[in-house]
Amino acid sequence: MVAVFWLVNAVLDIYWWLVIISVVLSWLYAFNVVNPSNQFVRMIGGFVHDMTEPVLGRIRRFMPNLGTVDISPIVLLLAITFLQIFIATTVRPAVLAY
Numbered sequence: 001m002v003a004v005f006w007l008v009n010a011v012l013d014i015y016w017w018l019v020i021i022s023v024v025l026s027w028l029y030a031f032n033v034v035n036p037s038n039q040f041v042r043m044i045g046g047f048v049h050d051m052t053e054p055v056l057g058r059i060r061r062f063m064p065n066l067g068t069v070d071i072s073p074i075v076l077l078l079a080i081t082f083l084q085i086f087i088a089t090t091v092r093p094a095v096l097a098y
Contacts, residue, residue: 005092009084015051016080022052023073052076 025045028034034041052073059072 001095005087008087012080012084016077018048018051019056019073019076019080022048022056 025034025048029036029045036042036045055076056072059075060070063072063075
């Protein structure tokens with residue numbers, strides 16, 4: 001059972017980093033640091049976008065419109081961190097106690 005909790009935590013960690021990469025790539029695109037027509041950059045950006053956009057899009061539906069500022073990644077990172085802490089401190093000890 002410990003392996004299941006480890007796996008869930010590892011998946012949440014990987015997704016946390018994908019959100020960070022998505023934010024950094026969006027900044028790099030906005031400031032023309034990377035060339036979006038480069039095939040490698042487009043491939044990485046497309047993968048990260050495809051992985052994060054379904055969740056970020058749902059969060060954006062409930063967030064107020066702040067113009068060009070998008071705080072949905074912050075909300076998602078806070079939710080992931082909350083979920084990891086909740087699993088580690090509440091769910092795991094309750095399940096392993098039996």
